[in-house]
Each structure stands twice: as structure tokens, then as C-alpha cells.
Amino acid sequence: MVSRTRTRARHGSQEARAKLKGCRVVTTSMTARLLIRNQLQSLDEVDWTVVSGDSYNDPPEGIKVEVVPIRREFAASDLVAFVRLLRFFRSARFDVVQTHTPKASFLGLPAARLSGSVAIYTIHGSLFFAGNGRLANALGWMFEKWCSSWATQVVVQSRQDEKALPRALICSARKLSYVGNGIDLDRFTQPVAPLKPLENERPVVLMVSRLVREKGCVDFLRVAHTLAGRAEFVHVGPFEHDQSDALSESEVAAAQNEGTVNFIGGVDDVRPYLAAADLVVLPSYREGIPRAAMEAAASGRAVVAYDIRGVREVIQPETGLLVPRGDTVALEKKVASLLDDPEGREELGRRCRAHVIDGFSEDAVVARLRTLYARVARHP
Numbered sequence: 001m002v003s004r005t006r007t008r009a010r011h012g013s014q015e016a017r018a019k020l021k022g023c024r025v026v027t028t029s030m031t032a033r034l035l036i037r038n039q040l041q042s043l044d045e046v047d048w049t050v051v052s053g054d055s056y057n058d059p060p061e062g063i064k065v066e067v068v069p070i071r072r073e074f075a076a077s078d079l080v081a082f083v084r085l086l087r088f089f090r091s092a093r094f095d096v097v098q099t100h101t102p103k104a105s106f107l108g109l110p111a112a113r114l115s116g117s118v119a120i121y122t123i124h125g126s127l128f129f130a131g132n133g134r135l136a137n138a139l140g141w142m143f144e145k146w147c148s149s150w151a152t153q154v155v156v157q158s159r160q161d162e163k164a165l166p167r168a169l170i171c172s173a174r175k176l177s178y179v180g181n182g183i184d185l186d187r188f189t190q191p192v193a194p195l196k197p198l199e200n201e202r203p204v205v206l207m208v209s210r211l212v213r214e215k216g217c218v219d220f221l222r223v224a225h226t227l228a229g230r231a232e233f234v235h236v237g238p239f240e241h242d243q244s245d246a247l248s249e250s251e252v253a254a255a256q257n258e259g260t261v262n263f264i265g266g267v268d269d270v271r272p273y274l275a276a277a278d279l280v281v282l283p284s285y286r287e288g289i290p291r292a293a294m295e296a297a298a299s300g301r302a303v304v305a306y307d308i309r310g311v312r313e314v315i316q317p318e319t320g321l322l323v324p325r326g327d328t329v330a331l332e333k334k335v336a337s338l339l340d341d342p343e344g345r346e347e348l349g350r351r352c353r354a355h356v357i358d359g360f361s362e363d364a365v366v367a368r369l370r371t372l373y374a375r376v377a378r379h380p
Contacts, residue, residue, distance in 0.1 A: 020377055022046040023092070023117075025085070025099045025108035027070050029056035030238070030266075034291070035100065035124075038184055042366045046373065049092065051085065053104065072103050072242050082107045089115035095377045098122060102143065109150035118376050121151035122179075125288030126161045128168060129309050131325055132286075144170045153376050155369075157181040157288040160309040177372055181289035182362035187271070188298035189357065194276035203339055205231045206277035206301075208270055208292040209284065210238060211252065213245040216283030216306065221251075223281070223332045224260040231339055236273050238266035274299040279338055279345055283331055287311050294360050297352035302345045304334050316355055319348055 024040070026032050029052045032040075040048050041060045048063050050056060053070030068084045071077060089097060089111055097112035098120040099105040105121055112119035127140030148154050148171035155177045156162050166173040205224070209215035217235070224233035240246040255261045264273065274280070280296035280303045287293075287310035294314055296303050305311045307322035315321050323330035338345040 020046045020095050020373060021093070022096045022098065022373070022377075023049045023051060023089070023094045023112075025051045025097060025104045025112075027053040027072055027101045027104045029054055031101055032056055032059070038362055039366055039369065042362075043370060043373075045370075046096075049094070051088070051104075051108070053081075070103055070107065072240075073244055074103075078103075078107060082111055085111035086114055089117060093117075096120060096373060099147075100124065102127065105147045106143070109147055113150050113152070118152045119150060120372070120376070121147050121154045123154065123156045123158075123161055123165075123288065125158065125286050125310055126156075126165060126170075127286075128170060129161075129164065129286065131308065141168065141170065148175070151175070153177060153372065155179045155372065158310045159313060161288070164309075177368075179368045179372065180360070180365050181291065181294070182360045182365045183291060183294045183298060183356075185298055185357055185361050188274075188295050189353070192271045192275050195272040203231045203278035203342070204234055204276055205279045205281055205335060205339075206234050206236065206273060206296075207281050207283075208236045208273070208296070209282070210240045210243075211235070211247045212240050212243050213247070214285050216285060217247055218251075219283040219326075219328050219331060220281055221255050221261060222328050223283075223335055224255070225258070226332050227336060227339070228258075228260045230336070231278075233261045234264060234273065234277070235261055236264045236267055236270060270295065271299065274301060277301055278342070279304065279335065281305070281331070281335060282311065283328075284308065284311065285325060289313060289360070294356050297349075297356040298360075300346075300349045300353045302338060302348035302352055304331065304338065306331075314356065314360065315352060319351055321348060321352075 024036055032050050032052060037060060040063055050059060050063055051066045051068055056065045059065050066088055068081055070081045085108055094117045097117045099108040100122050109119045109121055126144055128137055128144050154171045154175055157180055162178045165171045207220045211217055252263055256263055274296055280301045282293050282303055282305040289310050293303050303315050304321050305315055306325040308325050323334050
């Protein structure tokens with residue numbers, strides 16, 4: 001009996017030693033909640049710590065949290081944040097450090113490599129892409145080159161990024177891995193009750209995003225102003241006060257007072273709003289693989305969006321739902337035509353749903369990440 005007990009104890013000890021010690025680095029806790037929560041829970045063979053740039057009070061059970069203040073915009077405090085990251089990584093001795101979002105990656109990747117950890121850079125939509133301005137692309141190239149140079153491995157969500165980054169000499173193909181992006185399909189394909197205050201005689205046009213210009217919020221306001229009276233325009237998503245391209249409270253107040261847009265703010269569960277929507281709009285100027293579009297499509301909603309990298313992988317161009325980036329007139333016409341065609345938008349919603357169900361399950365993302373960790377991680 002004693003012998004068996006000791007054997008089990010030794011076996012348990014070996015399992016504990018074999019468990020990978022991993023860290024995810026995010027600029028804001030919102031990223032941890034919305035983008036990687038399910039991955040942290042599903043990849044339970046890894047002992048996870050999340051480093052967040054702000055307070056993260058509700059992590060999944062068993063996930064440790066370390067707060068290192070990180071500003072989204074470049075600032076003198078970045079040096080302090082880098083030193084704190086480096087000290088923490090050296091003391092924690094992680095096998096793998098994976099970064100998300102630009103600022104967390106810019107600081108976290110060199111800190112991880114200098115501490116001796118495998119550093120994985122997750123690109124949620126490259127800052128260098130076709131259609132960007134010359135200066136923006138030059139800066140984007142330098143940023144992506146910096147991060148990719150420090151990374152042990154670079155993972156992308158978009159097939160177009162997978163092709164474009166080696167061609168632009170940002171990252172070699174051998175260092176690059178495609179993991180894609182996905183959602184919990186069961187959660188968004190199951191019917192939920194629509195939010196009753198949004199139910200009225202007019203159709204509901206919904207946008208889900210952070211309140212920043214890069215997401216196309218100003219374009220959404222223009223469309224809502226032009227088509228006022230024909231639909232109920234609703235925006236769901238938080239303010240981003242620390243972003244240089246954030247919408248001001250006065251801009252939001254003006255649209256709210258005018259009655260053209262109903263601003264809900266950030267919510268824990270977007271599904272009742274999707275259920276109440278007749279049409280979803282995503283006029284974003286840059287995306288990886290947009291979660292908002294996947295969630296809307298999985299809910300059976302047609303999604304009108306700009307024809308950009310990442311978006312066109314989620315919303316098929318042949319549906320006719322994509323319009324040229326920045327063309328608010330085309331965006332307005334497309335929304336107006338669908339407001340006049342309820343049967344057409346329902347059919348397009350079914351097509352969007354079928355495409356997302358076929359190719360954007362988060363289970364596949366988790367499987368690819370599991371394979372990646374097994375390949376690149378250094379075990380004790």
C-alpha cells in the first residue's frame with residue numbers, strides 16, 4: 001500500500017514538473033476577457049499567468065494575474081513598464097511568453113527574450129498592409145519588424161498576413177505560423193431573447209466596437225445621420241480615453257442628443273443586442289480576423305463592412321456585403337438597400353452564418369496553439 005502511494009506521488013510530481021509554465025501579456029484586461037479567456041480555460045495543460053496593463057479582477061479560475069501598468073500610447077513610462085516586465089519574467093522563469101496587442105508586444109517581447117523565455121508574438125492584424133498610407137505603412141513596417149525580430153515565433157490570424165509578412169521582409173516564413181481566429185460557436189448559434197428596448201417598428205442597425213476612429217465609428221455616425229428615421233442605429237462598445245483616435249465624449253453626446261445613434265457602452269454579453277439587430281455594420285479600417293463580424297454572422301446577421309484584409313476572410317466578397325474602405329457613400333447605399341430588403345438581408349445572414357460555422361471555431365484555434373506550444377516550448 002505504501003509502495004503504491006509513493007508511486008502515485010512520484011507520478012503526480014512528474015506531471016506537475018511536465019506542465020508548461022506560460023504567460024499571456026495584454027495591454028488591457030478587456031483583451032484578456034474578450035479574446036483569450038476561452039483559450040486560457042481550454043489549454044489547461046499550461047499553468048497560465050496573465051500580465052495585464054490594468055486591473056484584471058475576474059480571471060478564469062486557476063489563472064494568476066500580475067498587473068504591470070502599460071499605456072496604449074507611447075510614453076516615458078514605457079521604460080518603467082519594460083523594466084518591471086523584465087524583472088517579473090526573470091523571477092517567474094516562464095517557458096513561454098505570448099503577447100497580444102501592439103503595446104504589450106512592443107515591450108513584452110524583448111523582455112521575454114532577455115529573460116530566457118520563448119517569446120510568441122500574436123499579430124491581431126498587421127500594422128503594415130495594402131491600402132495604408134505611405135507614412136503609416138513605414139511606421140507599421142518598423143513596428144512589425146521590431147516585434148518579429150524579438151519573437152521566437154510569430155503567429156497570425158489572417159491568411160493574408162501569412163503571405164504578406166515574408167514578402168515585405170518583416171518576418172521569415174519559417175518563423176511564421178497560422179493559428180487563425182474563432183469563437184465559441186455554440187454560444188452564438190443558440191437562440192437568445194432579443195433586448196426588448198431595441199425592439200420597435202423600425203429595423204435595428206448595430207455596430208459593435210471600441211469607440212475609436214480606426215474601427216470606423218465616425219463613418220457609422222455619418223451613415224446613421226444620413227439614414228436617420230429609416231432605422232434605429234445602435235452602438236455597443238466602450239470609450240477608449242487613452243487612445244489618440246478615440247471619439248470624444250462631446251462627439252458621442254452630439255450624436256446621442258441628435259437622436260441618430262443610441263450608445264449602449266460596454267456590455268458583458270453582446271448576444272441580446274445581436275438578437276435584436278436586423279443588420280450589423282463594421283466599417284473598420286484595420287482588422288486581423290474580426291471577432292465582432294464572426295459573432296454577428298454566427299448569430300445569423302448580415303454584416304456590411306469595408307473590404308479589407310481579415311474581414312474578407314469572414315464575410316465572403318461574393319455576398320456583396322463588402323464596400324471599398326473609407327467609401328461612406330457606398331456604405332450608406334448598401335445599408336439603405338438592405339433596409340428596403342428584409343428577405344434579402346435574412347438570406348445573406350444565413351449565408352454569413354454558414355460560412356462562419358464552417359471555418360471559424362475557436363476549438364480549431366486551440367488545437368493549433370496546442371501544437372505550437374509542443375513544438376517551440378522548452379520543457380524543464
